[in-house]
Amino acid sequence: MGDGDREGDASRVAHGGSRLTFDIYLVGVGGQGILTIGEIIATAGFRKGIPVNFYPIKGMAQRGGFVRAQLRMGRETVGPSIPEKGADLIVATEVSETLKAVRYIKPGRDGVGYNVILFGSVWAPTAVMLGKAPYPSLEQVTEHVQAAGGTLLYIAPEGLPTYKGAPVPDNIYVLGVALSQTRLSKILDAADVADVVKSRWKRGAERNLFAFEAGLKTQARIGVTTAV
Amino acid sequence: MTGNEALALGALHAGIKVAAGYPGTPSTRALESLMLLNPPGVHIEWSTNEKVAFEIALGAAWAGHRALCTMKMSGLNVAYDSLISAAYSGTVGGLVIYVADDPGVSAGMAEQDSRGFAQMSDLPMIEPTSAAEAYRLVQTAFEVSEQASTPVFIRLVTSTASSFAPVQVRDDNGVDAKRNTGPLNRKPVLIRDINKFTKAGAAICLAQHRDLIARLDKAGHIMDDMGLNQLQLAPEAGGVGIVACGVVASYIKEGLEVTSRSGLDPKSVSVLRVTAVHPFLARAAQELLRHCNSIVILEELEPYIERGFYVQAQRMGYQGKLLGKVSGLFERVGEYGLRHVVQGISAATGISIPADAFQGNAEAEKLAAARPITVCAGCPHRGTFMAINTAIRKAGFKKDDVMVTGDIGCTILGMNPPFNTVWNELSMGASIGLAQGFAYSGLKTPVIATIGDSTFFHAGLPALANVIQHQVPITIVIMDNGWTSMTGMQFNAGTSEAFQQPGSRTLDIAKIVPAMGVDQFFVIDPFDLDYAAETIQKAIKLPGVKVVLARQECVIPARRRGLQAGRIRVIAENCNLCKLCITITGCPAISLGANTIVIDADQCYGCNLCGAVCNRDAIEIEMGDRDG
Numbered sequence: 001m002g003d004g005d006r007e008g009d010a011s012r013v014a015h016g017g018s019r020l021t022f023d024i025y026l027v028g029v030g031g032q033g034i035l036t037i038g039e040i041i042a043t044a045g046f047r048k049g050i051p052v053n054f055y056p057i058k059g060m061a062q063r064g065g066f067v068r069a070q071l072r073m074g075r076e077t078v079g080p081s082i083p084e085k086g087a088d089l090i091v092a093t094e095v096s097e098t099l100k101a102v103r104y105i106k107p108g109r110d111g112v113g114y115n116v117i118l119f120g121s122v123w124a125p126t127a128v129m130l131g132k133a134p135y136p137s138l139e140q141v142t143e144h145v146q147a148a149g150g151t152l153l154y155i156a157p158e159g160l161p162t163y164k165g166a167p168v169p170d171n172i173y174v175l176g177v178a179l180s181q182t183r184l185s186k187i188l189d190a191a192d193v194a195d196v197v198k199s200r201w202k203r204g205a206e207r208n209l210f211a212f213e214a215g216l217k218t219q220a221r222i223g224v225t226t227a228v
Numbered sequence: 229m230t231g232n233e234a235l236a237l238g239a240l241h242a243g244i245k246v247a248a249g250y251p252g253t254p255s256t257r258a259l260e261s262l263m264l265l266n267p268p269g270v271h272i273e274w275s276t277n278e279k280v281a282f283e284i285a286l287g288a289a290w291a292g293h294r295a296l297c298t299m300k301m302s303g304l305n306v307a308y309d310s311l312i313s314a315a316y317s318g319t320v321g322g323l324v325i326y327v328a329d330d331p332g333v334s335a336g337m338a339e340q341d342s343r344g345f346a347q348m349s350d351l352p353m354i355e356p357t358s359a360a361e362a363y364r365l366v367q368t369a370f371e372v373s374e375q376a377s378t379p380v381f382i383r384l385v386t387s388t389a390s391s392f393a394p395v396q397v398r399d400d401n402g403v404d405a406k407r408n409t410g411p412l413n414r415k416p417v418l419i420r421d422i423n424k425f426t427k428a429g430a431a432i433c434l435a436q437h438r439d440l441i442a443r444l445d446k447a448g449h450i451m452d453d454m455g456l457n458q459l460q461l462a463p464e465a466g467g468v469g470i471v472a473c474g475v476v477a478s479y480i481k482e483g484l485e486v487t488s489r490s491g492l493d494p495k496s497v498s499v500l501r502v503t504a505v506h507p508f509l510a511r512a513a514q515e516l517l518r519h520c521n522s523i524v525i526l527e528e529l530e531p532y533i534e535r536g537f538y539v540q541a542q543r544m545g546y547q548g549k550l551l552g553k554v555s556g557l558f559e560r561v562g563e564y565g566l567r568h569v570v571q572g573i574s575a576a577t578g579i580s581i582p583a584d585a586f587q588g589n590a591e592a593e594k595l596a597a598a599r600p601i602t603v604c605a606g607c608p609h610r611g612t613f614m615a616i617n618t619a620i621r622k623a624g625f626k627k628d629d630v631m632v633t634g635d636i637g638c639t640i641l642g643m644n645p646p647f648n649t650v651w652n653e654l655s656m657g658a659s660i661g662l663a664q665g666f667a668y669s670g671l672k673t674p675v676i677a678t679i680g681d682s683t684f685f686h687a688g689l690p691a692l693a694n695v696i697q698h699q700v701p702i703t704i705v706i707m708d709n710g711w712t713s714m715t716g717m718q719f720n721a722g723t724s725e726a727f728q729q730p731g732s733r734t735l736d737i738a739k740i741v742p743a744m745g746v747d748q749f750f751v752i753d754p755f756d757l758d759y760a761a762e763t764i765q766k767a768i769k770l771p772g773v774k775v776v777l778a779r780q781e782c783v784i785p786a787r788r789r790g791l792q793a794g795r796i797r798v799i800a801e802n803c804n805l806c807k808l809c810i811t812i813t814g815c816p817a818i819s820l821g822a823n824t825i826v827i828d829a830d831q832c833y834g835c836n837l838c839g840a841v842c843n844r845d846a847i848e849i850e851m852g853d854r855d856g
Contacts, residue, residue, distance in 0.1 A: 029599070042392060054392040057334050064816045065601050077358070079479035080387040083566035084588035099596040103588025125599050126646065126814045130807060136595045144592035 021074035022187045023082045025104045028093035029123045030058060030065045033171035037091060038069040040175060040200065041184070044193045045073050055080040064123060066097060073187060089182050090116040090150065091174060094123050098141050107149025113182050114153035116145050119174045121157045153181055161214040168211035172197060176215015190216055231359040231388040232257035234395045235326060236296075238366035240267055241398055242322070243411030245293035247272045248281035250686065251715035252300030253335035254386040255328035259298045260718070263729075269412060273729070274718050277656065277686040278303030279310055282325065286314050289323035289379075290425070292417040294370055298326040301340040302655065306687070308345065314379055315349040316436040317424050318443055320417065322370035323379040325351075328389045331528040332563030335386070339561065341529035346381050346506035350440050352447040353381035353506040354456065355474040359393040365503065368454065370411075376447035378440075383505065385528065387563065388475045448507040456504040459512045461519050467496035468576040469520030471513075471537070473527040476564045477501040483569025490581045492573060502527075508536035517546050524572035525552035528564045551575050600644040605817035606793065606833025608780035609639055611754030612707050613647035614812060614837060615778075616676065618757070619764035625673055630768075631666045635659040635679040635688070637714045638782075639707050642678065646814040650678055657687025663702045664695055674768040677704045681737065682712035682720040689740075696745045696773055703767045703774040707754075708737055709782035717785050727785070741775045748774040755780055755793065757840040783833050792852040794834030800824045802846035809838035809847065 024041065028034040035056045042054040056069040072078045084103045092098035098118050108115040120138065127133035138154070145152045155177060160167040175197075179190045197212050198205050229237070236258040239247065249259040251274060262272045271288075275281035278299040285295035299307060304327050311325070327342045346353035354369050356362040366382055373380040419425070427433055451457075472480055480501075484494040500516050502509075516523060517540055525534040531553040541550060551557045557575050558568060567586050574581045603609050620630045627648070634640045634650035635658060642650040654662060663677035679688050684706050695702065712718040719728045721735040728734075742749050748770055752760040760778065767774040786793075803824035810818050810825065815838060817831035824846070827838070839847035 039392075046394065051394060052392075055387055055390060056392075057386075057390065064599070066599055075481070077478050077481055079475065079482065079565060080391040081563065081565045083482070083586055085584070085586065086566070096595075096597040099592040102592035103590050105588065124819070125597055126602070126810060126816075127600075128597055129820055130810060133598060134595075135597045140595060144589075144595070148589055148592070 020187055021072075022088045022184065023073070023086055024071040024089045024091060024184070025082050025087040025101050026069040026071070026091045027097045027101045028067055029097060030067050032067075032093045032121070033169065034067055034091070034093050035069055037171050037175050038071050040193065040196050041071055041188065043196045044188050047196070048188065048192060050074055050187065051076050051078070053078050053080055064125075066100070068100070088115065089178065089184055091178060092117065093119045093121060093171065093174065095120050095138055095141055096122070096136050099136060099144060102144050102148045102150070105145065105148040105150040108151050114151045115182065116150040116152045117155065117174060117178055117182065118152060119155045119157065119170055121170070153177070155218075161211075163207050163210045168214060169208055172208045172211040173215040176212040177218050178215075180216045180218065229359060229395050230257055230390055230392050231356070231362045231384050232328075232390070233261040234359040234363035234397075235356075235366050235382065235384065236262045237397055238363040239296040239324065239370070240265070240270065242367040242370040243294050244270060244296050245412055245414075246270070246285055246288035246295040247298070248275045248284040248295075249298030249326075250275055250278045250281055250303055251712050251718045252303050252328070253715055254330060254384075254389040255298050255300045255326065256715045256718070257389075258326060260716075274712070274720065276721060278307040282307040282314075283310050285323060285325075286310065286319070286379075289319045289321040290419070292321045292414050294322040294411045296324050296326060299328075300337075301327055301329045301342045302337050303327075304342050304345055305340075306656065308349075311345075311379070312349050313427060315351050316427065316433065316440050318377040318439065319373060319379050320377070320419060321414070322373040322411070324366060324369045324373060325379060325381050326366070326384070327381060328384050328386070329529070330386045332386065339529060341532070342381070342383055343505050343532050344530060347532065350444045351379055351381055351506070352376070352444065352451065352504070353383055354451070355383045355503060355505045356388065357475055357477045357501070357503065358388060359391060360395045361503070362388065363395050363397055368456070372447055372450055372454075375450050376443050378443040378447055380447070381506075383474070385475055444507050448504075448509060451504040452509050452511060457509050457512050458501045458503070459515060460499045461515065462496050462498045464496065465519045466521050467498060468573060469498040469500065469516045469523040470569070470572065471500045471502060471516070471523060471525045471527075471533060472569075473502045473505065473533055476526045476528060476568070479564070479566045479569045482566050483573060486566065486570050486585060487573045487577075487579065487581060489585070490579050492577060492579050497573070502533055505532070508533070510540055513537055513540045514544065517541055517544055517548070520548060522549035522551065522576040524576045525550065526564060526568055526572055527552070528562075529560060531560070549576065601641060602644055602814055602816065603638060603641045604783055605815050605828075605831040606783035606787070606835050607638070608709055608754040608778065608783070608835070609641065609707055610813060610815065611757055611760060611780070611835065611837050612678075612705060612778040613642040613649045614841075615752070615754065615757055615760035615764050616642075616649050616678070616705065617647065618761035619768060622761065623674070623765045623768055629673045630676065631663070631671065631673070632676045632678060633659040633662045633666065635677075635683045637680040637683050637712070638709075639678050639680040639683070646811055655687070656683050657689075657691050660688055660691035660695060660704055663704070664691075664698070664700045667700050667702050675702045676768065677702060679704065679706055680713075681706065681708040681710065681722045684708075684737065685721045685735070692741070692775075693744065699772060701771055701773070703764070703776060705764065705776045705778060706737060706741075708777055708779045711782045711785055713782045713784065717782070738777055738779075741777065746773055746775045748772060749777070750775070751777045751779060753780055754778045755835045755837065757837055787833060792834055794836055794852040795850045796827050796832050796834050796836065796839065797848045797850070798824050798827055799846050799848055802844045804844060804846075806844070808841055808843065812841045813837050
């Protein structure tokens with residue numbers, strides 16, 4: 001493990017050189033745009049000639065329900081579901097939902113960047129809001145992520161940059177962070193992903209591109225693994 | 229593209245003339261994507277239900293054309309009555325039935341394994357492993373269908389139907405260069421042959437049964453010759469054999485990688501990938517049995533292929549091990565993944581593989597906040613559930629004494645808090661018949677049935693006819709939001725024709741129900757809570773058959789067209805944070821602020837149901853498009 005698992009010799013030859021596999025597990029709630037993150041990465045991979053399988057599951061969720069997606073890159077033949085302990089990267093956009101990805105964390109090595117990104121928004125279900133049901137604390141989430149071998153990069157929603165006075169789209173910002181802070185950057189170039197972001201929206205491309213680039217530049221500002 | 233889209237495009241490139249279906253996750257996107265392509269000369273429709281869709285496809289196929297019908301596994305139950313007769317008759321043009329199963333249940337309903345229907349009806353079934361195979365094999369299915377004169381099933385599961393993956397396709401987008409010679413350009417044929425196309429009398433039916441069995445046999449030979457099942461034998465005999473069906477085959481390579489780290493030589497493993505699900509292709513199975521000392525059968529849900537192996541093993545006097553569900557290694561519940569491949573190989577070889585190589589810790593997710601699914605902000609069903617609850621209370625009954633039967637679709641969300649209105653869910657249209665049974669059970673309290681518009685057209689109409697005929701004293705609440713919403717806004721018979729395909733006509737439930745003979749018929753607006761509750765209260769107190777039509781468009785398409793029912797404002801000085809608006813509506817747009825409730829303007833549609841329950845005049849509305 002470590003730098004991703006290499007495919008067999010045959011596929012390396014077939015694609016002219018060394019190739020990596022990279023699996024991303026995305027979790028959040030409906031309305032946060034995690035499927036958009038997945039689609040953009042999948043498109044960038046596809047344009048680069050990397051085999052990609054993108055498996056979104058939203059079930060009956062409209063806004064506010066559990067949504068997950070699995071992105072598997074680099075294998076010609078691949079099962080749609082990421083095995084447990086198999087995800088090179090977890091992207092979570094809601095604190096509690098992060099817990100549902102914990103068993104998919106591939107235990108990482110120190111010093112190779114983060115393998116869990118959490119954009120720390122909280123979507124409290126009604127029962128939680130009324131104090132009738134528990135909601136996990138960020139400390140609990142952090143502990144479970146670390147126990148599973150995850151290196152957590154926490155992004156505070158309050159710290160979201162603004163563009164023309166309004167906060168940037170958080171999902172695209174998170175995508176930028178993923179491209180600068182994780183090993184996803186070994187698979188995809190930020191410029192290629194930026195191209196997909198640009199071509200995806202007719203209107204609002206500038207705003208999204210700003211969000212993406214702000215995410216890319218966050219490196220210095222976040223610094224610590226768990227800004228709890 | 230997704231497996232659904234690949235399958236649909238493959239069917240288009242195979243020259244279909246007609247495609248019909250009924251929406252159902254995870255199959256919906258197949259037909260939907262065809263509709264978006266809108267190919268010239270091809271008729272594509274959402275039909276009233278799956279049985280109707282199947283009959284339409286069959287009619288076109290009996291006239292010599294190629295036709296596709298699409299459905300989820302539940303829909304196959306509905307279509308089956310016609311399907312079994314069609315199996316007896318066979319087909320003229322190619323007829324392919326696409327059914328999507330949902331192992332692991334991503335969308336609700338039974339974990340039904342539709343391969344059983346292929347066995348029951350003696351129809352061939354093909355199961356692609358991936359989106360790319362779905363594109364290719366649906367075309368193969370049409371070939372098999374025409375060569376063996378039989379309808380053919382093609383089956384996907386959620387993970388293959390919903391996954392986006394690269395697919396190599398012909399790039400003419402369905403506009404066939406060879407169009408003038410392709411199947412789409414066939415002249416229709418009319419074949420009068422009562423021995424083939426009717427079922428009148430034992431002589432006809434018994435002969436057709438023999439023909440059916442012969443057609444399946446022929447299809448089996450064709451599929452075997454096409455090499456649909458791929459067998460790779462290890463150079464040396466005596467090793468492990470893996471049999472993988474459908475999507476499970478795509479995990480084998482990874483499984484061998486994991487197990488080779490524990491000392492397995494991948495070259496010692498033989499693999500049979502089963503794509504021809506039915507009939508059981510014995511030749512490859514026999515070769516595998518002759519070659520391997522132990523065989524692992526990997527198939528989601530029911531052990532159909534595994535049982536086929538037991539039959540062959542018995543015939544051949546096989547002495548080795550067969551491992552799967554019958555042997556107790558795997559259970560018949562849930563989706564398969566890498567774990568099953570690894571466990572299977574481990575059991576077959578005796579190589580022990582540490583569980584932590586493939587199993588994570590599931591403890592963390594037990595702490596995750598429960599997230600019961602609810603209706604959207606601005607959903608008209610919210611008002612109907614609230615009105616039913618209020619009506620029951622004001623009519624002097626306890627909620628736990630009044631049966632409210634539920635149905636399929638978004639209307640079932642009334643089962644969850646804060647409404648807790650609906651008690652049960654069975655199948656499309658079942659709420660009405662179920663309510664009739666409850667009414668006959670000797671209850672002294674009212675019985676209410678709830679049903680959506682698409683569900684009402686799908687299978688509610690016959691049940692309503694029955695209620696009227698037998699004059700059953702129940703109240704049926706039809707929640708008409710004008711769309712088939714749960715599956716993502718498809719149109720149905722009741723959808724405004726302005727949004728439908730050109731030439732469609734809207735059926736008006738408000739005209740149908742009285743015309744059927746319901747004298748006590750009421751129409752309510754679910755956003756007008758007081759009137760809605762009063763009306764339902766009145767209805768449940770009346771004798772005889774009562775139907776309440778709750779009418780307001782689904783918020784999602786309404787908002788897509790830029791509509792806004794109103795603008796809500798919280799009057800801070802009046803709000804004392806009593807939370808009544810949250811506890812009664814459960815609206816996701818409302819949250820608690822420091823001193824007042826906060827309404828998210830982005831989510832709020834201005835239905836004003838929160839305003840209707842606020843008793844401190846803290847919520848104000850400025851009316852919008854709804855009354856305009």
